[in-house]
Amino acid sequence: MSALDSSILRVFLDAKGKAISGDRLAKEFGISRVAIWARLARLRKEGFRFTASPRKGYALTATPKALHPDLLDAQLRLQRVRLPCTVIGQIDSTNSEAERLLASGQEAPFAIVALRQTAGRGRLGRRWHSEQSGNLYLSIAFRPFIETSRLSPFTLWMGLALCEHIDQKLGIKLGLKWPNDLLNAKGAKVAGMLTEARVDADRVRDLVFGIGLNIESSPAELQGAACSLRSLSRKPIDANEVAAGVLGALETAWEAFEDDSFRKKFLKLFTHYDCLAGQKVKVTLRGKPLHGVAEGIDETGALLLRLSTGRRTEIASGEVTLRTSKVAR
Numbered sequence: 001m002s003a004l005d006s007s008i009l010r011v012f013l014d015a016k017g018k019a020i021s022g023d024r025l026a027k028e029f030g031i032s033r034v035a036i037w038a039r040l041a042r043l044r045k046e047g048f049r050f051t052a053s054p055r056k057g058y059a060l061t062a063t064p065k066a067l068h069p070d071l072l073d074a075q076l077r078l079q080r081v082r083l084p085c086t087v088i089g090q091i092d093s094t095n096s097e098a099e100r101l102l103a104s105g106q107e108a109p110f111a112i113v114a115l116r117q118t119a120g121r122g123r124l125g126r127r128w129h130s131e132q133s134g135n136l137y138l139s140i141a142f143r144p145f146i147e148t149s150r151l152s153p154f155t156l157w158m159g160l161a162l163c164e165h166i167d168q169k170l171g172i173k174l175g176l177k178w179p180n181d182l183l184n185a186k187g188a189k190v191a192g193m194l195t196e197a198r199v200d201a202d203r204v205r206d207l208v209f210g211i212g213l214n215i216e217s218s219p220a221e222l223q224g225a226a227c228s229l230r231s232l233s234r235k236p237i238d239a240n241e242v243a244a245g246v247l248g249a250l251e252t253a254w255e256a257f258e259d260d261s262f263r264k265k266f267l268k269l270f271t272h273y274d275c276l277a278g279q280k281v282k283v284t285l286r287g288k289p290l291h292g293v294a295e296g297i298d299e300t301g302a303l304l305l306r307l308s309t310g311r312r313t314e315i316a317s318g319e320v321t322l323r324t325s326k327v328a329r
């Protein structure tokens with residue numbers, strides 16, 4: 001990543017397509033106009049388009065489709081995201097990297113974004129397809145001062161913050177499928193979340209929240225079962241702007257979680273984005289299936305399941321599949 005390129009891009013993003021003179025850029029960054037020209041020539045090779053007019057200067061007219069470390073950094077600064085974020089080309093898993101950095105004593109919170117993961121991890125030991133495809137592979141590491149018992153609604157809350165952000169910013173309505181998936185209206189997966197925590201007695205020692213968000217594309221192998229924001233949007237999508245916005249939304253959501261103010265909104269927001277409400281589901285708990293109708297969650301984030309006996313039970317963790325057949329007796 002180049003701090004100078006990112007700063008130059010930030011100035012262009014601020015200008016919103018208006019031209020900036022080479023002279024102004026040269027003065028602002030303390031380098032020659034020729035050096036500015038050379039930097040822009042290099043950025044052009046990476047997918048940026050600048051028009052150049054001898055009287056007005058340079059204007060940014062197009063940016064790369066895929067995630068670009070300097071552009072993402074410029075977007076993070078433009079959107080005033082405070083969370084320190086490292087963008088890396090390739091890593092095994094951003095969650096694993098965040099865990100290693102926490103173990104080595106790195107100050108938290110911090111975020112890691114990778115353009116590609118070689119061993120992206122999903123829940124229950126599954127693999128997360130992580131090609132270099134303009135999708136977001138993000139982990140945020142925290143060292144929260146909270147009791148373990150407070151952690152249960154965390155992933156749902158982060159997922160709800162994401163649904164709300166995507167709804168408001170992109171006009172795309174996703175639903176949250178308890179406990180960790182973001183789906184479109186047809187049930188195709190757009191994002192998955194993986195939270196991993198280490199605990200000391202009754203306190204959380206550290207916490208890593210990972211999210212894989214299909215911005216540009218979805219894995220070909222998962223046709224029908226997965227889809228991307230790009231495929232759901234009528235407007236063009238800027239992956240770098242979206243990624244920075246997501247980071248900002250998660251940062252804000254974390255602050256509300258840490259000071260407990262999220263409770264004011266938690267259940268209401270869940271009801272709004274719950275895609276299981278009233279559906280017949282099968283919940284698998286330690287290999288055992290439980291059938292019933294999903295009736296939302298309680299304040300701890302436990303799924304409320306109405307069994308065929310009429311009794312309602314709370315489920316703290318498990319795997320949910322939608323059922324088309326009738327509730328089993």
Ligand code: BTN
Pocket residue numbers: 092093094095096117119120121122123124126128136137138139180181191192193194210211212213
């Ligand atoms: C799931 O749906 O099972 C959860 C998927 C979580 C994937 C993300 S991608 C970024 C972070 N790093 C990983 O290895 N996994 C999470």
